[in-house]
Amino acid sequence: MMDLKNLTIKKFNKGLVKKEFSAFEITKAFFDLIKSRDKEIGAYLRLSENTALERAKIVDAELNSNSKLSILAGIPLAIKDNILIKGEITTAASKILENYKASYDATVIKKLKNNGAVFLGKTNMDEFAMGSSTENSAFQKTKNPADLERVPGGSSGGSAAAVAADMAVAALGSDTGGSIRQPANFCGIVGLKPTYGAVSRYGLIAMASSLDQIGPITKTVEDAAILFKEISGKDKFDATSVDIKYNDESPYINYVGDELLNPNFEKIKKLKIGLPKEYFIEGLNKETQKAVQETIENLKKSGFEFKEISLPRTKYALSCYYIIMPAEVSANVARFDGIRYGQMSNVKGQGLSLKDIYLKTRGEGFGEEVKRRIILGTFVLSSGYYDAYYSKAQKVRQMIKHDFEKAFQEVDVILTPVSPTPAFKIGEKTSDPLQMYLEDIFTIPVNLAGLPAVSIPTRTKGLPIGFQLIGKHFREADILGIGQWYERN
Amino acid sequence: MNEIINKQTLEKLAELARIEISENKPPHQTKLWCGGKEEKLLSDLKAILGHFDELKEVDVSDMKPMAGAVELINIFREDESIKSEAEAIDLIESFPEKEGRFLKVPPVFEE
Numbered sequence: 001m002m003d004l005k006n007l008t009i010k011k012f013n014k015g016l017v018k019k020e021f022s023a024f025e026i027t028k029a030f031f032d033l034i035k036s037r038d039k040e041i042g043a044y045l046r047l048s049e050n051t052a053l054e055r056a057k058i059v060d061a062e063l064n065s066n067s068k069l070s071i072l073a074g075i076p077l078a079i080k081d082n083i084l085i086k087g088e089i090t091t092a093a094s095k096i097l098e099n100y101k102a103s104y105d106a107t108v109i110k111k112l113k114n115n116g117a118v119f120l121g122k123t124n125m126d127e128f129a130m131g132s133s134t135e136n137s138a139f140q141k142t143k144n145p146a147d148l149e150r151v152p153g154g155s156s157g158g159s160a161a162a163v164a165a166d167m168a169v170a171a172l173g174s175d176t177g178g179s180i181r182q183p184a185n186f187c188g189i190v191g192l193k194p195t196y197g198a199v200s201r202y203g204l205i206a207m208a209s210s211l212d213q214i215g216p217i218t219k220t221v222e223d224a225a226i227l228f229k230e231i232s233g234k235d236k237f238d239a240t241s242v243d244i245k246y247n248d249e250s251p252y253i254n255y256v257g258d259e260l261l262n263p264n265f266e267k268i269k270k271l272k273i274g275l276p277k278e279y280f281i282e283g284l285n286k287e288t289q290k291a292v293q294e295t296i297e298n299l300k301k302s303g304f305e306f307k308e309i310s311l312p313r314t315k316y317a318l319s320c321y322y323i324i325m326p327a328e329v330s331a332n333v334a335r336f337d338g339i340r341y342g343q344m345s346n347v348k349g350q351g352l353s354l355k356d357i358y359l360k361t362r363g364e365g366f367g368e369e370v371k372r373r374i375i376l377g378t379f380v381l382s383s384g385y386y387d388a389y390y391s392k393a394q395k396v397r398q399m400i401k402h403d404f405e406k407a408f409q410e411v412d413v414i415l416t417p418v419s420p421t422p423a424f425k426i427g428e429k430t431s432d433p434l435q436m437y438l439e440d441i442f443t444i445p446v447n448l449a450g451l452p453a454v455s456i457p458t459r460t461k462g463l464p465i466g467f468q469l470i471g472k473h474f475r476e477a478d479i480l481g482i483g484q485w486y487e488r489n
Numbered sequence: 490m491n492e493i494i495n496k497q498t499l500e501k502l503a504e505l506a507r508i509e510i511s512e513n514k515p516p517h518q519t520k521l522w523c524g525g526k527e528e529k530l531l532s533d534l535k536a537i538l539g540h541f542d543e544l545k546e547v548d549v550s551d552m553k554p555m556a557g558a559v560e561l562i563n564i565f566r567e568d569e570s571i572k573s574e575a576e577a578i579d580l581i582e583s584f585p586e587k588e589g590r591f592l593k594v595p596p597v598f599e600e
């Protein structure tokens with residue numbers, strides 16, 4: 001029997017094909033572990049044991065009939081609860097969707113199903129992915145497996161905690177301003193935010209549509225590459241999705257070859273890495289500073305070339321993001337009206353007017369952070385303030401993107417910290433929203449510019465600390481290539 | 490810009506966004522935002538909007554507003570219907586209240 005602790009997608013696949021174990025046995029073992037371990041972690045909102053075991057049996061049967069299996073066949077995955085799986089309750093950790101059963105599969109889920117992946121359950125998150133600690137879930141707190149008094153990060157905190165506590169081989173999360181990378185950073189695992197458009201958002205409960213991306217949360221960079229390759233690609237149900245299998249003349253090298261899964265390390269080692277001075281600031285926690293600096297020194301010793309760069313508009317990213325994101329939020333969550341979705345108990349059978357149904361449903365159904373962002377979004381879009389806030393923020397966003405474009409003329413990849421501090425204590429930042437927002441200052445600019453970025457653990461002892469690699473648009477292969485080189489050396 | 494939002498603006502915004510904030514409603518109707526919650530929300534919003542003041546110093550005169558993360562131009566497709574992943578029956582199934590195949594809604598036109 002395989003040790004679940006170090007079980008990666010790669011190892012699972014090898015063991016399965018060599019018949020060292022069956023998919024059924026491993027899936028069963030995961031549920032046994034989850035049932036004891038998740039009592040103290042709280043990563044999962046719901047388990048789907050019967051469906052998962054059935055799917056594992058099918059994979060075992062296919063293996064015995066000698067059909068060729070996908071590398072993801074039988075892989076036990078955890079799925080963030082804002083990604084739809086047909087027939088399963090999907091709440092986005094909000095009371096307003098407590099009883100909502102998904103009517104269809106998200107495109108990423110469909111792709112994973114076609115590859116034979118097994119879904120263990122749905123994971124906890126900040127309500128509608130709004131938060132950086134998973135404390136905004138309407139249902140439960142999730143604890144950081146590295147230190148149970150601390151948050152796992154957020155909003156994909158349940159997915160990150162599940163993987164870090166060996167309660168899943170890998171997971172899916174979503175990232176609007178850092179929600180994959182920051183929890184991966186806090187929990188000591190790998191999280192990839194793909195280029196905007198690389199992965200279909202169809203079936204993701206939308207938060208801010210110009211920023212959201214689904215991505216993998218895994219134990220190794222190699223696994224992140226495997227999972228990313230399988231979920232990416234153009235989807236007719238998401239008009240912003242892009243086919244990244246460009247022809248060879250394109251500036252984007254196509255992924256048809258083995259670039260993602262078998263990087264050419266000689267080429268990878270020639271990539272020039274930029275260090276933006278605006279990310280190595282005084283407010284940076286000392287341990288974080290030290291861990292990231294050591295990683296840079298190690299890469300330098302191995303022959304990577306570094307260059308100091310400047311992203312001068314970095315300091316405006318937080319304000320820019322907290323105007324654009326709530327504006328999109330206020331539009332996206334308008335659909336939760338108590339009529340099409342999310343009827344609350346306080347309106348049922350009371351003969352209320354339509355307006356009162358709206359007011360009460362949304363007043364009771366949404367948590368405080370969601371309300372705060374809806375109000376903020378309504379404000380920045382309201383007449384008289386639109387130009388001063390929303391329109392201005394869209395222009396600043398363009399400037400932030402230009403900063404990156406300019407930097408990428410000098411370097412191929414950018415290395416930064418992921419968050420200003422390691423995981424903080426549960427309850428430490430809940431009373432001051434602005435303090436919580438500042439958690440994401442190093443991850444937000446990436447979403448504004450639509451770039452790919454990965455959080456990878458450094459080798460520091462104590463609380464986990466990661467570093468972030470940011471790539472050019474659709475150059476996941478560069479950042480995952482350096483990451484794969486780093487984890488092998 | 491800090492004083493741009495006050496209690497009246499907040500209540501107006503909450504009404505526009507169809508979120509009940511309850512202090513001026515009979516207390517038995519809802520538990521939320523009674524007591525100091527509205528005040529807290531207002532002070533949080535003031536702090537957040539105050540933070541945005543830093544954008545005033547940015548000169549954006551040559552900039553075009555950026556609406557999407559990756560610039561896509563003219564994506565065409567044939568004018569043909571695409572079958573949705575979701576079956577109508579499953580969508581109807583998820584309605585909170587229904588009559589037959591119809592979504593049940595409260596009266597829309599009223600005083």
